[in-house]
Amino acid sequence: MQALKRSLTTILPIFIVLFNIYSAEKCERIKIGTEYYKRQLVATIDGYPTGMVIDPRTEHIFFILHKRNYTKGIHLLKHGSLGIKELPVSDDLIGQCVGIDVQNNVIYIGTNQGILTYDYTRSEISAERPIGDDDVRNIFIDKTDNQMYITTGSSREIFRFMNGSAAVKRYDRIPKAYNFLLDSKGNAFYEYVDGRLYFFSIDYFEPIQYKGFTRELKYILELNNNDEAIVAVKGSLFKLSTKSILPVKVAQLGFKITGMAFDHKNNIVIGTKGKIYRYKPLNANDPCPADDYFMSSI
Template sequence: MVFLKAIHIIPFLLILFEKCQTEKCDRIKIGKDYYKRTLIATIDGYPTGMVIDPRTDHIFFLLNKRNYTKGLHLLKHGSLGIKQLSVADDMIGQCVAIDTANNIIYIGTNQGLVIYEYSKSEISSERPIGDDDIRSIFIDKSDNQMYIITGISREVFKFMNGTTAIKRYEKIPKAYSFVLDSKGNAFYEYVDGRMYFFSADLYEPIQYKGFTRELKYVLQLNNNDEAILGVKGCLFKLHTNNILPEKIAQFGFKITGIAFDTKNNIIVGTKGKIYRYKPIEANDPCPPDDYFMSNI
């Protein structure tokens, strides 16, 4: 009798074991692929403007708490510490962009463009480029052209022929954020709180449908040269042949930052946490944790 009871218990234990294994993997489907989620940092606030240095996998982000900003921070790959990047007392760091072709890390401040150097572990503010109030930076990887969004009016300018001279970008006069793909298609959040695209084949911008105004959009290009948009707890892919965004994922939290590294991992920030989503291989459905955990 005892032996028969044991036989009935074994299948139950196997089911319980498989369930635990599945829950431990913490998978999510993004697009057509499955990803494993790993918590890599807990922070006091929420991250925005996330950028990854492809040479080091270090993560730069702006730390926000309630209604004020706690400055730019650096989360080094493999490190347990998160460092705040200090700038001169009369400057405020507001955004980061990485010129991968020339290995330069640009910091946008309220008084111009400055450079961060790992060797000195500081932001060089001795010779800022210009004196504009820089709110956002975008570097086009196809031609290494750099664009900036300035001031409270959010006007868009581009640097001319590798010089420090800037010219108004007529295609997008004003925007909170924007990206350009390699085909010259522009995707941007206009100052009216709506999302638009300006196709290289058209003569005027087109508004995306399905979004309400005054949402906090998070706009980035992924490694496939696709415009990815974070809205509340969802990810969307934007196309130029359809005014309806394509929903590709839904998270259980509000997205405040997105970045893509060279290993096809997706870094996602939310209130109090930064996650890494790693593609799951068919022969390794539940890969071990191989990243790092840090705290502020």
């Protein structure tokens, strides 16, 4: 009996250590801002995703797939799906961005020849809201008033749709930008065509440049669920504010970020070469949430 007790005393600590190692691997945590997240692999892809957008009604993910030296259209990863499919954009058009108007239940596809709409139920694309042959590079829909903005052409000029019609008006506050967004207060955050990040506060009369970044074309700029501007630069995430010209680093992910989007559950979807990840917040009641995505591949 004494020998058995000694054996158990020896084995038990080893078991606890192995269990802790297994748990740590299973529930690997990363701190983003003040919260801890679990990383889940959503999909493996041949290439890398950009322009990621999440439909909050369905949790479906839209993105542009880039393969080696060419772009291979806009793709859709449905929540819980086993596969990824390319949207049926006509061969003579190039899909360049996606905008989701949740209030009016419309999905817009920006192309090199105007804006199209996409219907899930029929898996069909139509041109219900054509705007001529404009080269639409980016779509932003302001959640506070549902105004839709587009960035057009190689010069990256910004226009706003007027009163839900097909008429557009130049947005003079930001004449040109690669990337731009407005928070609920009306503060603008954007990457100007000089490759630098700026903010235009409602409290000031001119834009102000952020310091601390080297000239980095094509920043990935998004609003999180706390109405904060988050920018991805290489492998890091930074929070932007109108109170300081210095961005605040909130995370280092360890790989080059090519796409980023926030869903309505405060999850962060991140794209990189070959993979799409989802970062899910952890809490004391659910320290290791289940993976509710099937792992997809393309």
